[in-house]
Amino acid sequence: MSKVCPVSDNDSSEVFDLAVIGGGINGCGIARDAVGRGLSVILLEQGDLAQGTSSASTKLFHGGLRYLEFYEFRLVREALKERETLLQAMPHISWPMRFVLPHHSGLRPAWFLRLGLFIYDHLGGRKLLPPTRSVDLKTDPVGVPLKDDFRKAFEYSDCWVEDSRLVVLNARDAADRGADVRTRTSCDHAERVEGIWRVTLRDVDSGAKTTIQAKALVNAGGPWVDQVIQNRLGINMSDRIRLVRGSHIVTKKLFDHPQSYIFQNADGRIVFAIPYENDFTLIGTTDVDHEDAPENVTCTPEESDYLRKSASEYFKRPIEEADVVWTYSGVRPLYDDGAKSATAATRDYVLKVEDRDGDAPLLSIFGGKITTYRRLAEAALEKLTPYFPKMRRDWTATEALPGGDFKYTDFDRLVTELRIAHPWVDEVWARRLVRAYGTQTRALLEGATRKSDWVRRLAGT
Numbered sequence: 001m002s003k004v005c006p007v008s009d010n011d012s013s014e015v016f017d018l019a020v021i022g023g024g025i026n027g028c029g030i031a032r033d034a035v036g037r038g039l040s041v042i043l044l045e046q047g048d049l050a051q052g053t054s055s056a057s058t059k060l061f062h063g064g065l066r067y068l069e070f071y072e073f074r075l076v077r078e079a080l081k082e083r084e085t086l087l088q089a090m091p092h093i094s095w096p097m098r099f100v101l102p103h104h105s106g107l108r109p110a111w112f113l114r115l116g117l118f119i120y121d122h123l124g125g126r127k128l129l130p131p132t133r134s135v136d137l138k139t140d141p142v143g144v145p146l147k148d149d150f151r152k153a154f155e156y157s158d159c160w161v162e163d164s165r166l167v168v169l170n171a172r173d174a175a176d177r178g179a180d181v182r183t184r185t186s187c188d189h190a191e192r193v194e195g196i197w198r199v200t201l202r203d204v205d206s207g208a209k210t211t212i213q214a215k216a217l218v219n220a221g222g223p224w225v226d227q228v229i230q231n232r233l234g235i236n237m238s239d240r241i242r243l244v245r246g247s248h249i250v251t252k253k254l255f256d257h258p259q260s261y262i263f264q265n266a267d268g269r270i271v272f273a274i275p276y277e278n279d280f281t282l283i284g285t286t287d288v289d290h291e292d293a294p295e296n297v298t299c300t301p302e303e304s305d306y307l308r309k310s311a312s313e314y315f316k317r318p319i320e321e322a323d324v325v326w327t328y329s330g331v332r333p334l335y336d337d338g339a340k341s342a343t344a345a346t347r348d349y350v351l352k353v354e355d356r357d358g359d360a361p362l363l364s365i366f367g368g369k370i371t372t373y374r375r376l377a378e379a380a381l382e383k384l385t386p387y388f389p390k391m392r393r394d395w396t397a398t399e400a401l402p403g404g405d406f407k408y409t410d411f412d413r414l415v416t417e418l419r420i421a422h423p424w425v426d427e428v429w430a431r432r433l434v435r436a437y438g439t440q441t442r443a444l445l446e447g448a449t450r451k452s453d454w455v456r457r458l459a460g461t
């Protein structure tokens with residue numbers, strides 16, 4: 001494996017094994033995996049890490065119950081297995097969550113829901129998360145906020161994840177292992193020169209341009225993947241990407257228990273209502289073909305109304321416009337499989353290698369889920385193995401992300417230990433610190449005896 005080294009021309013450019021375009025979850029996941037296998041890696045992100053789709057998700061590690069209806073068994077099985085692998089590798093930023101699926105008498109029959117959940121429970125080899133249970137909404141506290149028409153529900157498991165933190169921790173780990181992670185650095189142009197990629201980078205603040213070289217190029221541009229291929233690399237593309245916008249509304253807290261709801265809509269879609277940041281409820285998402293540029297994405301009034309109406313079909317108290325405190329929107333970069341509707345378009349990932357008969361390879365990533373990012377990275381590196389035959393084997397399934405080296409059931413113990421060691425840290429703050437930094441919180445607070453020490457440390461003064 002080559003180390004990063006200057007080349008002999010006057011360009012002061014460096015040669016990397018891999019240049020990765022895109023600091024979303026897929027780019028950062030691939031960079032981490034690759035550097036851990038011994039490749040020299042540079043990662044280029046034109047803005048901030050996770051500034052694109054990877055901070056605008058519903059924030060679930062989930063199998064995707066509704067994909068069963070579209071026969072996406074491969075994707076669902078892989079995602080279900082990943083939930084537990086990821087939960088164990090990052091128990092600070094991810095935790096188990098229970099989802100309540102009320103039976104709606106006008107929609108899917110109860111036996112159909114139960115069957116779907118039976119498959120969901122068994123398809124992915126669930127070991128840690130509790131199984132599905134039936135819920136009597138007349139007696140269970142989760143029935144209290146719902147209209148009286150709803151009597152029966154099923155409750156199943158998935159996991160929550162802090163999506164943007166997930167991206168940052170992958171980038172952090174990649175950098176700790178030797179990757180060159182460059183934010184606010186755009187890949188402006190890349191071309192193959194004498195069998196190697198020559199990549200022009202632009203510092204988006206100063207406008208300064210530099211050149212590096214790479215033996216392989218990974219295009220993890222998410223919703224910009226086709227723009228990178230066509231505009232930055234000048235390559236004609238046969239594969240098509242389908243941009244599908246998804247929006248969320250955040251309302252004042254609508255219920256007090258820790259479970260989330262998954263509501264069925266008359267249009268066949270589902271909408272989640274999830275406890276969010278202690279005082280709020282997160283409701284989403286929509287599925288709308290996005291015709292505009294990926295960076296021009298906001299929740300339209302129609303989408304906000306749709307989400308309020310969908311959830312109000314179930315909640316006793318209708319959700320008013322005034323309850324909405326914030327909205328956010330992201331664009332799914334889906335592989336265009338020709339599906340009729342945005343809802344039916346595949347959520348599975350597609351990896352394409354182009355190497356013009358043995359030339360330096362370009363690997364482009366289409367689609368994918370936050371949940372499958374680690375497996376996607378493994379699949380990406382498998383595709384690149386012929387070009388780097390000495391590359392080490394896969395390793396990320398059992399390696400914790402920074403701060404994640406503890407058991408997910410020990411989270412409360414970590415918070416208690418922190419409060420004993422630092423009594424000036426209150427409970428809410430302690431939980432927030434352990435959620436962000438996990439076991440690294442100890443080192444971060446080392447020597448601090450009051451809040452102002454910590455604030456000064458953060459400010460670097």
Ligand SMILES: Cc1cc2nc3c(=O)[nH]c(=O)nc-3n(C[C@H](O)[C@H](O)[C@H](O)COP(=O)(O)OP(=O)(O)OC[C@H]3O[C@@H](n4cnc5c(N)ncnc54)[C@H](O)[C@@H]3O)c2cc1C
Nearest residue numbers: 022024025026046052053054057058060187222246370371
């Ligand atoms: C509404 C919604 C809800 C979702 N919910 C879930 C969920 O609950 N669970 C789940 O598993 N998945 C979910 N997903 C899917 C998941 O969020 C995406 O699949 C994933 O975030 C895509 O990551 P990415 O790295 O491919 O793209 P991005 O995160 O968009 O990253 C691409 C990056 O490339 C950068 N870039 C582009 N061009 C250049 C260039 N020329 N130079 C340098 N950088 C460049 C961009 O700035 C961007 O940061 C959801 C998606 C949406 C939209």
